[in-house]
Amino acid sequence: MTARRVVVTGLGVIAPGGIGTKAFWERIVSGVSATRTITAFDPAPFRSRMAAECDFDGARSGLSPRDTARLDRATQFALVATREALADSGIEIDETNAHRTGVSLGSAVGCTQKLEEEYVARSGGGQQWLVDHAAGTPHLYDYFVPSSMAAEVAWEAGAEGPTALISAGCTSGLDSLGHAVELIREGSADIVIAGGSDAPIAPITVACFDAIKATSPRNDTPDHASRPFDRTRSGFVLGEGAAVLVLEERESALRRGADVYAEIAGFAARANAHHMTGLRPDGLEMAAAITGALDDARIDRTSVGYVNAHGTATRQNDIHETAAIKHSLGEHAHRVPVSSIKAVIGHSLGAVGSIEAAASALVIRHGVVPPTAGLYEPDPQLDLDYVPLTARDQRTDTVLTVGSGFGGFQSAMVLTATEGRR
Amino acid sequence: MTATAVVTGVGVLAPNGIGAEEYWSATLRGESGIGRITRFDPSSYPSRLAGEVTGFAVRDHVPSRLVPQTDRTTQFALAGSDWALADCGLTADSLPADERGVVTASASGGFEFGQRELGHLWGKDPKHVSAYMSFAWFYAVNSGQVSIRHDLRGPTGVVVADQAGGLDAVAQARRRIRKGTPLMLTGGMDASLCPYGLAAQVSAGILSESEDPARAYLPFDAAADGHVPGEGGAMLTLEDAERARERGARSYGEISGYAATFDPRPGSGRPANLERAVRGALADAGLRPDDIAFVLADGAGEPESDRVEAQALTAVFGPEGVPVTVPKTMTGRLYSGAGPLDLVTALFALRDGVVPPTVHVDRPATGYDIDLVTGSPRPVGGDAALVLARGRGGFNSAMVVRRPSAA
Numbered sequence: 001m002t003a004r005r006v007v008v009t010g011l012g013v014i015a016p017g018g019i020g021t022k023a024f025w026e027r028i029v030s031g032v033s034a035t036r037t038i039t040a041f042d043p044a045p046f047r048s049r050m051a052a053e054c055d056f057d058g059a060r061s062g063l064s065p066r067d068t069a070r071l072d073r074a075t076q077f078a079l080v081a082t083r084e085a086l087a088d089s090g091i092e093i094d095e096t097n098a099h100r101t102g103v104s105l106g107s108a109v110g111c112t113q114k115l116e117e118e119y120v121a122r123s124g125g126g127q128q129w130l131v132d133h134a135a136g137t138p139h140l141y142d143y144f145v146p147s148s149m150a151a152e153v154a155w156e157a158g159a160e161g162p163t164a165l166i167s168a169g170c171t172s173g174l175d176s177l178g179h180a181v182e183l184i185r186e187g188s189a190d191i192v193i194a195g196g197s198d199a200p201i202a203p204i205t206v207a208c209f210d211a212i213k214a215t216s217p218r219n220d221t222p223d224h225a226s227r228p229f230d231r232t233r234s235g236f237v238l239g240e241g242a243a244v245l246v247l248e249e250r251e252s253a254l255r256r257g258a259d260v261y262a263e264i265a266g267f268a269a270r271a272n273a274h275h276m277t278g279l280r281p282d283g284l285e286m287a288a289a290i291t292g293a294l295d296d297a298r299i300d301r302t303s304v305g306y307v308n309a310h311g312t313a314t315r316q317n318d319i320h321e322t323a324a325i326k327h328s329l330g331e332h333a334h335r336v337p338v339s340s341i342k343a344v345i346g347h348s349l350g351a352v353g354s355i356e357a358a359a360s361a362l363v364i365r366h367g368v369v370p371p372t373a374g375l376y377e378p379d380p381q382l383d384l385d386y387v388p389l390t391a392r393d394q395r396t397d398t399v400l401t402v403g404s405g406f407g408g409f410q411s412a413m414v415l416t417a418t419e420g421r422r
Numbered sequence: 423m424t425a426t427a428v429v430t431g432v433g434v435l436a437p438n439g440i441g442a443e444e445y446w447s448a449t450l451r452g453e454s455g456i457g458r459i460t461r462f463d464p465s466s467y468p469s470r471l472a473g474e475v476t477g478f479a480v481r482d483h484v485p486s487r488l489v490p491q492t493d494r495t496t497q498f499a500l501a502g503s504d505w506a507l508a509d510c511g512l513t514a515d516s517l518p519a520d521e522r523g524v525v526t527a528s529a530s531g532g533f534e535f536g537q538r539e540l541g542h543l544w545g546k547d548p549k550h551v552s553a554y555m556s557f558a559w560f561y562a563v564n565s566g567q568v569s570i571r572h573d574l575r576g577p578t579g580v581v582v583a584d585q586a587g588g589l590d591a592v593a594q595a596r597r598r599i600r601k602g603t604p605l606m607l608t609g610g611m612d613a614s615l616c617p618y619g620l621a622a623q624v625s626a627g628i629l630s631e632s633e634d635p636a637r638a639y640l641p642f643d644a645a646a647d648g649h650v651p652g653e654g655g656a657m658l659t660l661e662d663a664e665r666a667r668e669r670g671a672r673s674y675g676e677i678s679g680y681a682a683t684f685d686p687r688p689g690s691g692r693p694a695n696l697e698r699a700v701r702g703a704l705a706d707a708g709l710r711p712d713d714i715a716f717v718l719a720d721g722a723g724e725p726e727s728d729r730v731e732a733q734a735l736t737a738v739f740g741p742e743g744v745p746v747t748v749p750k751t752m753t754g755r756l757y758s759g760a761g762p763l764d765l766v767t768a769l770f771a772l773r774d775g776v777v778p779p780t781v782h783v784d785r786p787a788t789g790y791d792i793d794l795v796t797g798s799p800r801p802v803g804g805d806a807a808l809v810l811a812r813g814r815g816g817f818n819s820a821m822v823v824r825r826p827s828a829a
Contacts (some may be wrong), residue, residue: 207548
């Protein structure tokens with residue numbers, strides 16, 4: 001029996017600076033940052049007052065008034081991205097394949113916004129421990145247990161196969177795709193609607209990251225606050241968004257004449273077992289994840305043509321990640337372009353891994369490497385080619401994309417060019 | 423060649439028993455852990471009962487440094503993991519750190535911690551929010567904290583699928599064993615019995631409003647009217663059977679089959695998919711319905727869900743074709759902890775040849791045609807059991823366990 005392989009046949013993206021895959025791609029190639037002073041609420045009491053916000057309106061994106069009222073913003077993102085991805089892939093989910101279609105959605109903080117809103121409404125503005133059970137929406141349970149997000153995507157797509165929310169913090173968006181690949185390879189599904197969505201720009205999340213000084217305090221230059229790999233970097237800028245990828249078993253995708261973006265050829269996840277928020281500078285576990293993903297793909301490290309970095313612009317991350325890339329790719333690390341799109345779209349926690357996987361598929365399709373915006377002053381400690389400021393024309397058949405998150409999770413995925421491009 | 427995954431260690435925190443054997447003996451005695459909520463005053467809520475884990479002295483089980491930075495769910499996960507690892511007999515240096523991993527399930531994360539910090543933010547100001555909040559309340563916290571405590575640097579994962587997620591996490595861990603990782607710690611814990619957690623469950627209209635601990639959660643009963651929430655769960659060590667045998671480890675049994683499906687949108691007119699999950703798990707295990715000695719049902723305690731589950735069981739096993747039980751009537755529904763705890767129950771029941779009863783249910787509803795084990799434990803022979811777990815929204819997971827092979 002030949003091994004089952006997994007290809008990407010549809011993309012849907014909601015990102016700061018552009019709703020839809022086309023707008024997203026143009027934005028990250030332009031290198032124009034979408035970070036700004038928070039408009040979603042008054043950020044005055046907070047240390048970091050910036051975010052990369054999506055100019056998203058559920059109604060304008062086609063959601064019903066009922067759905068915009070009851071669904072958390074992250075779930076709305078996921079539904080709109082799912083619709084775009086399904087339309088883009090041209091796949092029809094119907095009674096013939098519903099049982100063979102799964103859902104694997106990533107989210108780090110689930111329905112946080114609605115949980116916070118409902119809490120405020122039910123606690124007299126934070127005054128009562130014994131919250132009022134009757135004061136708010138009847139949908140509170142769906143925010144309490146965020147597998148509701150995966151359920152909504154399954155209903156939207158008509159999927160009746162294995163369905164789950166993958167919630168491994170900031171690697172959720174990569175881990176959800178890794179899980180989807182595994183479902184297809186093992187034969188539990190032929191199609192998986194896979195992706196990630198988070199909408200964390202809310203007071204509680206901003207306060208969380210303030211408390212540990214993870215986010216940039218550079219409030220006077222909000223559009224130039226996220227500076228991955230830059231000497232003056234000062235933390236990440238929070239983002240929001242979603243990406244959904246339609247993944248299919250390769251043979252059946254080719255048979256139906258699908259327009260294939262790329263193959264997801266390998267994935268691995270590791271823990272660093274070090275600290276809930278800190279990273280060791282040696283990056284050994286991320287290196288192990290990268291090596292594991294390359295092994296899974298049966299690809300030699302010298303084939304990697306582009307690395308889509310986690311690149312959050314915290315002091316620690318960029319050192320950790322640079323070491324991991326060097327450790328895993330060896331000498332080749334110095335020959336391969338490495339860039340982070342987070343200076344443009346911010347760090348959208350459990351969504352960003354899927355957004356970056358979508359970007360990786362688009363790099364293969366368009367032969368263009370997006371730049372690391374915000375990188376003006378190289379850090380002498382960081383010595384890879386980070387593609388500063390300007391996109392680069394470069395045909396690339398093999399892309400490595402990596403993620404790292406609270407809890408010590410490290411994930412890596414390899415995407416490759418494949419036949420089937422129409 | 424695909425490795426077989428066996429359970430070599432278990433750690434249990436249940437409302438009717440702390441520790442696996444304590445839980446199991448209480449369960450066979452029919453002792454319920456359901457009572458009026460004591461963690462806060464539930465008078466103002468329409469549902470006031472829960473299965474609380476009582477007598478858990480956190481400082482006896484969790485390093486004092488970790489206590490202020492963890493929610494109760496994580497404290498349970500840390501204790502359960504310690505016990506499962508001790509039970510399997512592996513020490514910290516038995517295996518390289520990258521050959522052991524962790525996959526956990528969570529339904530609602532560190533929710534009580536979250537409620538407290540929301541109170542600090544909104545009742546005071548952002549500066550009062552704990553520096554631990556950023557990682558104490560998200561759904562990945564247990565995998566993270568457990569990996570750090572036991573230096574697990576291999577594969578990781580976190581699954582959320584409401585009450586079905588616990589089985590899904592164990593299935594994820596089994597995949598890692600099959601791909602060559604020798605040891606995986608897995609399972610699920612939830613502990614969201616705080617006012618905001620209870621309010622969330624009340625809002626869904628799924629909780630019983632009975633004041634009588636013996637009458638509140640009655641799955642498959644004519645009087646079924648919702649469930650009682652609980653807290654706790656189980657952690658398990660899974661190992662490659664070959665390697666476990668080589669080191670002389672005791673095996674509780676094998677995770678031999680699994681499948682998951684999702685139900686169509688309510689009102690779509692399409693049928694529910696639990697039966698397909700059951701058949702898929704049996705096929706994965708290479709077993710026929712006749713090979714299953716008993717079923718640990720999900721037992722939602724809500725008439726429509728109970729009917730769907732009973733129909734799936736009769737479709738696969740025939741009318742009254744297999745003993746069915748819901749020991750959750752002694753613990754309440756534990757969300758992501760439920761599936762892993764039921765796996766422990768199933769393995770112990772196979773070991774001892776006895777199925778615990780569905781306590782409190784004395785009047786099974788007519789028309790379900792299932793052989794519900796009520797009243798007292800029932801002796802049963804056989805080598806394999808089926809565990810079902812269903813999550814709100816339509817998640818269906820089914821897992822087959824087998825007792826250790828005689829070799």
